[in-house]
Amino acid sequence: MSDLYHVSSSPHVRSKDTTGKIMLYVALALVPTSLFGIYNFGWKALLLMVVTIASCVASEWVYNKIIHKDQTIKDFSAVVTGLLLALNLPVNLPWWEAVIGGVFAIIVVKCLFGGLGQNFMNPALGARCFLLIAFAADMTNYVTDTYTGATPLAAMRNGETVNTLDMLIGRTAGTIGETSVIAILIGAIFLILMNVIDLKIPASYIITFAIFTLLFGGHGLDANYLVAQLCGGGLMLGAFFMATDYVTSPITPVGQIIFGICCGILTGLFRTLGANAEGVSFAIILSNLLVPMIEKITVPRAFGVVKEAKNKEGGK
Amino acid sequence: MNKNVERLYNGIIKENPTFVLMLGMCPTLAVTSSAINGLGMGLSTTVVLVLSNLLIAAFRKVIPGGVRVPAFIVIVASLVTMVQFMMQAYLPSLSESLGVYIPLIVVNCIILGRAESYASKNPIVPSIFDGIGMGLGFTVGLTCIGLIREILGAGQIFGVQILSLDWFTPITIFVMAPGAFLVLACLVAVMNIVRKKMEAKGKPLAAPSGCLTGDCSACGQSALCTGRSVTASADANKTE
Numbered sequence: 001m002s003d004l005y006h007v008s009s010s011p012h013v014r015s016k017d018t019t020g021k022i023m024l025y026v027a028l029a030l031v032p033t034s035l036f037g038i039y040n041f042g043w044k045a046l047l048l049m050v051v052t053i054a055s056c057v058a059s060e061w062v063y064n065k066i067i068h069k070d071q072t073i074k075d076f077s078a079v080v081t082g083l084l085l086a087l088n089l090p091v092n093l094p095w096w097e098a099v100i101g102g103v104f105a106i107i108v109v110k111c112l113f114g115g116l117g118q119n120f121m122n123p124a125l126g127a128r129c130f131l132l133i134a135f136a137a138d139m140t141n142y143v144t145d146t147y148t149g150a151t152p153l154a155a156m157r158n159g160e161t162v163n164t165l166d167m168l169i170g171r172t173a174g175t176i177g178e179t180s181v182i183a184i185l186i187g188a189i190f191l192i193l194m195n196v197i198d199l200k201i202p203a204s205y206i207i208t209f210a211i212f213t214l215l216f217g218g219h220g221l222d223a224n225y226l227v228a229q230l231c232g233g234g235l236m237l238g239a240f241f242m243a244t245d246y247v248t249s250p251i252t253p254v255g256q257i258i259f260g261i262c263c264g265i266l267t268g269l270f271r272t273l274g275a276n277a278e279g280v281s282f283a284i285i286l287s288n289l290l291v292p293m294i295e296k297i298t299v300p301r302a303f304g305v306v307k308e309a310k311n312k313e314g315g316k
Numbered sequence: 317m318n319k320n321v322e323r324l325y326n327g328i329i330k331e332n333p334t335f336v337l338m339l340g341m342c343p344t345l346a347v348t349s350s351a352i353n354g355l356g357m358g359l360s361t362t363v364v365l366v367l368s369n370l371l372i373a374a375f376r377k378v379i380p381g382g383v384r385v386p387a388f389i390v391i392v393a394s395l396v397t398m399v400q401f402m403m404q405a406y407l408p409s410l411s412e413s414l415g416v417y418i419p420l421i422v423v424n425c426i427i428l429g430r431a432e433s434y435a436s437k438n439p440i441v442p443s444i445f446d447g448i449g450m451g452l453g454f455t456v457g458l459t460c461i462g463l464i465r466e467i468l469g470a471g472q473i474f475g476v477q478i479l480s481l482d483w484f485t486p487i488t489i490f491v492m493a494p495g496a497f498l499v500l501a502c503l504v505a506v507m508n509i510v511r512k513k514m515e516a517k518g519k520p521l522a523a524p525s526g527c528l529t530g531d532c533s534a535c536g537q538s539a540l541c542t543g544r545s546v547t548a549s550a551d552a553n554k555t556e
Contacts (some may be wrong), residue, residue, distance in 0.1 A: 078330035097485070108498075 019116070022246075023076035025196045029187035030083050030241065034181040037176035041091040041144060045176045051095045053082030055102030063111045077116045081105050084124035084241060087177025088234065088281065089131070092141050100134075101127040121288040122245050125238075125281045130283070140276075147173035152232040153277035156225070164224060169230040178234040188240035200256040201263075202239040203248055206230065208264025217274055234268065238280040248288040255291075255298035262287040262294075319447040327449020334457025334500075335507040339425045343417045344458060345496040351474050354462030355455065356410045360403065360418060363450025364395045365427050369435040369447035371395075376436045388431045393422045426454060457503075464499050465490045 037045045056078040064071050072078075085101055105127035111121040132139045142151050149155060149160050151174045152162040166172055170180025177184075191197045210226060219225040230236075243249060243263050248260050270279020333339045340361070348354040353483045371391050372379075400418045403411040411418065421427065430450055435443040466472050469490030472478030489495050 013507065094485070100487075130489065130494075133486060133492065133494065134487045138485065 019075040019077065022196055023080050025191060025194050026080050027076060028081060029191045029196075030080075030087065030177070030195075031240030032183040032186045033087060033177045033180065034083065036170055036180045037087065037091075038288065040146070040170060040179060041176055044293060045086075045091050046281045047095065047306060048081060048089060048091065048093065048176065049086040049100055051098050052086040052089070052102045053079055055099040056082035056085070056106050059103045059106040060111065063107055069115070070128070072115060078106060081110070081123045084177075085127050087237065088124060088128040088175050090142050090175050091144055093131075093135075097131060097135050101131045104130050117247055119247055121285045122242050122248050125242055125285050125288075127143070128281050129285060142173040142175075144173065145231065149173060152228060153271070156228060156232070157277045162228050164227050164231060167228060172232075175234065178237045181236050184240060188236075191240070191244075191315070197240070197244040200253060201243050201260045201304050204257045204260025205239045205243055205263045205267075206235070208261045209235065209267050211273075212265055216268065218272065229271070233271075233278045234280040238261070238267075238284050242281075243284050243287070248291060250291050250295045250298065252295060252300060254300040255294045255301075258294050258298065259287055259291065262290055279283045323442055324452070326450040327446065327451070328453040328456060331450075332453040332457060332507070333426045333450055334454055334461075335504050336511075337426075337429075339429055340454060342420065343424065344461065344500065345493070347414055347417050347447040348458050348462040348465060348496060348499075349469070350466045350472070351459055352410070353363075353413055353540060354460075356407070356457035357414055358451070358455025358458040359452055360399050361421055361424060362448070364392065364399055364421050365430060365451040365454075366444055366447035367395050368392045368427055369430055369443040370440060372431045373438060373440045373443035373472055376438075379436070384436065385428070386434075388428060388436075389422065389435045392427055392431070396421045402435040419531075426450060429467065460503060461496065461499050464503075465495050469495060539547040 032047060057073050060073050061071065063069075064073075069251040080101055082105075085105055086098070089098060089101070105123035108130075109121060109126035110116065113119050130219045150158070150252055152167050152172050162172075163207075167179075168181050170183060172179050177213070188197075191271065192199065210230060213219075213226055213229050214221065217225065217229065239260075243260065250256050266283035266286055267279050270283055327333070331337055334344055343357050343361070347357045368388070368391055372388060375387075375391075381446050396419060399421070400411070403418060417478075430446060434446045438446070463473065466474075467479070469492075470486050471477060471484045473482060487495075490499065
């Protein structure tokens with residue numbers, strides 16, 4: 001009886017989704033990519049994943065302990081951050097550099113700004129960019145026992161031709177998680193079916209990037225080049241798993257599309273004009289910084305409020 | 317406490333320009349890529365600061381209030397030009413690596429800040445010690461940042477390789493611009509912890525220091541002053 005008359009303030013309709021559940025789905029969606037990474041690059045890939053996940057979870061635990069906050073490691077967000085970070089690292093990276101990356105992601109990017117929900121950029125990508133600047137040589141060393149050549153993007157930049165079928169399946173050099181487009185898409189479809197992400201950000205991101213490459217890529221309407229650009233590098237991983245991070249992407253539908261367009265244009269700019277062949281991670285974290293502004297200009301109009309009245313109220 | 321010693325302590329610890337007042341951030345972030353650069357920048361600023369405090373304190377009764385800032389700038393700019401020529405003559409390599417930041421000492425907020433808030437209201441001797449204290453505080457701050465950045469970013473201390481490159485991979489981000497922000501933020505955090513602990517022990521460090529007269533209307537430090545501790549520090553001075 002008492003349940004029936006339970007009185008509380010709104011919201012009254014609650015979803016069963018918790019942070020932990022959503023993060024678990026994301027981790028599950030990353031399983032095909034991780035497995036393919038281990039298959040493709042060997043046990044060292046597995047070692048790197050274990051090291052980054054352990055360092056992320058441990059640094060979150062230690063930070064909460066020192067600051068006397070409630071432990072938040074049970075929501076799996078540190079696990080997802082660690083796994084995403086590992087998927088963004090080349091397999092040859094020394095393990096202690098990966099540990100530094102994990103600590104940076106959790107302590108500097110996430111916890112110092114107030115923990116999950118307050119971080120201004122994607123922790124895994126923030127750490128990847130930190131490592132990319134800090135250990136430039138190790139982070140761009142993609143030579144393994146199996147692959148001696150450059151990544152497909154770097155090869156294309158040097159004017160070599162690439163095998164797009166290999167890039168779809170993932171038999172190329174690159175970071176652990178970015179090579180196989182098929183494995184990433186399996187995870188992405190799972191996330192879309194489970195309603196964890198929707199297509200607005202990834203679709204606008206990829207379409208904008210495709211249009212940008214067609215217009216300014218310098219290869220005209222070369223379908224082979226376009227497909228290779230779409231499948232190469234971290235574009236797919238970034239578009240489906242990093243750009244869609246709830247905390248660092250806009251909540252308004254229009255804002256999400258603007259955010260995707262920003263990511264697409266920036267990625268295109270970095271890839272065509274930048275010093276490196278790849279620019280997805282920098283594009284996404286720069287767009288992350290634009291999110292507060294995007295949300296401010298895309299506040300949806302309340303039902304029944306006429307536009308003039310809204311202007312008179314000074315935008316409140 | 318002796319007023320001159322108090323000025324030194326104030327500049328180096330209590331109101332350290334780098335870690336507490338957060339003044340002069342431009343050279344702090346830009347030239348501290350190595351310890352020697354930080355030390356050189358700090359010492360040249362100290363020289364200018366001491367001399368400018370001396371001159372401004374000496375002329376404080378002559379300079380009309382309405383044009384005091386242009387007058388300060390003329391004094392500081394002349395001193396900086398002298399320091400710059402001396403460095404080019406005797407320390408050409410350091411002058412090269414500090415580059416444009418030596419002439420920029422003219423607009424360093426520490427120097428104008430001390431001129432405005434201390435030297436223009438106080439006699440010559442305390443002003444000199446104020447300049448030494450603030451200058452050394454700035455030097456200590458810059459050298460600390462430079463040391464940490466140099467060790468992490470290149471494995472060196474004052475240009476000497478102490479971490480062998482056989483096993484140490486330099487974290488190059490620390491000698492680049494982002495490293496300056498990271499190191500500065502960490503050191504400020506450490507300084508805040510230290511200050512908090514000292515305050516808990518009953519040494520109130522947050523009190524504004526320029527307030528030695530207890531006269532709020534003559535005080536230029538309204539931005540720093542919380543108002544609460546003014547009477548307390550004035551009383552403390554009286555009892556001394």
